[in-house]
Amino acid sequence: MQDPLELLDIPSLLSDEERAIQATVAAYLTDHVRPHIASWFEEGILPRELARELARELGKLGVLGMHLEGYGCAGTSALAYGLACLELEAVDSGIRSFVSVQGSLSMYSIWKYGSEEQKQEWLPRLAAGEAIGCFGLTEPDFGSNPSGMRTRAVRDGADWVLNGTKMWITNGGLADVATVWARTEEGIRGFLVPRGTPGFSTQDVKQKLSMRASVTSELVLQDVRLPESARLPLATSLRAPLTCLSEARFGIVFGAVGAARDSLQAALEYSGTRIQFDKPIAAFQLTQRKLASMTVQVSNSMLLALHLARLKEAGTLKPEQISVGKYNNVESAIAIARESRTILGANGISLEYSPLRHANNLESVLTYEGTSDIHLLSIGHALTGIASFR
């Protein structure tokens, strides 16, 4: 029977291989992650051993750095990567974040800007989930405006010495290697900081109301001494980290569709069985209006994501086009998660159902990888030719 949410038959736009990859990722998550996600979220931790096991399992599944070529990466299409992100975020934004940061920020920064030795050392282990990576750009006082970063790297003989603090770093407390962006006399540069380097420490953020099944950390660098071979040789300005962000934002465009779809699915199922005034609540016109409107929005978001994937595969995708996708799909997803929650009534505030968990997570997704305001300004910049960020 056709899935009622697939009114437009969007899967018919995918190849057999793309559909097979999506189904494989979805099946793994249904069996191994979905049954545990509510308790991970409730406990507010992703214990180190569990995270390591999850990383290895996701590595075996081939989703870590799956759109990259070589070094043990699967080398799939951009669309296949997007579909994997969709299924990951349909379970929880924190799980998609784990994969986004590993593949699109940590691995991509090494793959695109690293030396051959750095690639050989880290990429196969990161792809297999034997090592975990993170990406430190944001600082306590510089989020939307990373160009003001205070973290400094100063030459000392043949070495570099790094000082500074990074904040809100996904996977920070778990990572075996951190890609850290720092200001130097020549401009912004990237460094690979292995866990255990003297002067480098991490502290996990507690009491989060969002992304509770994800590790978010502060990175502290106090006179961290690194050899020149730890610098990413091809990263020569702020453009490098911003290019990495484009990769991760692309995954979020799809991921948000997953969170929205899962919320809507929960609302649709519930509305068919919940009886009020002697009828299923799905029989009321106001409920149907909500369900119909959300279905149209999820379909629109998916078509937009597919279009951006085809542009990416053609090599023509521009940052402002990704901004359209990130802005639209995340704003739409959080509205859908909240609307779906209303259909569940009081049951909607329980972790037994996913919509409010998705809505809470999407508060972070709305903020990270460029807030909605920043993406609107990027679109405004493309429209008017005038940058109004500063």
Ligand code: TGC
């Ligand atoms: P600006 O002068 O505009 O740009 C500097 C250079 O970078 C280029 N550029 C980009 N290149 C590729 N992709 C993009 N998206 C790019 N945006 C800009 C630009 O062409 C320029 O190149 P060049 O060669 O001329 O020097 O820089 P600006 O300082 O004015 O800032 C612009 C702005 C505000 C758009 C940028 O700073 C920005 O995107 N801010 C938001 C910061 C952000 O998104 N941080 C995310 C941190 S990582 C994270 O949140 C991970 S969450 C975990 C998960 O993903 O799950």
Ligand code: FAD
């Ligand atoms: P601010 O930049 O202080 O913004 C505050 C408000 O001001 C926002 O509403 C913003 O839109 C608005 N604002 C700012 N500038 C302008 C402007 N020019 N015009 C109009 N409005 C403006 N960072 C990493 O580097 N790596 C990570 O792995 C990572 N993971 C994260 C995980 C989570 C769960 C969260 C919540 C954040 C993570 N971040 C990470 C940080 C994230 O990228 C930043 O939070 C984000 O870039 C916004 O920065 P900020 O929080 O400092 O907000």
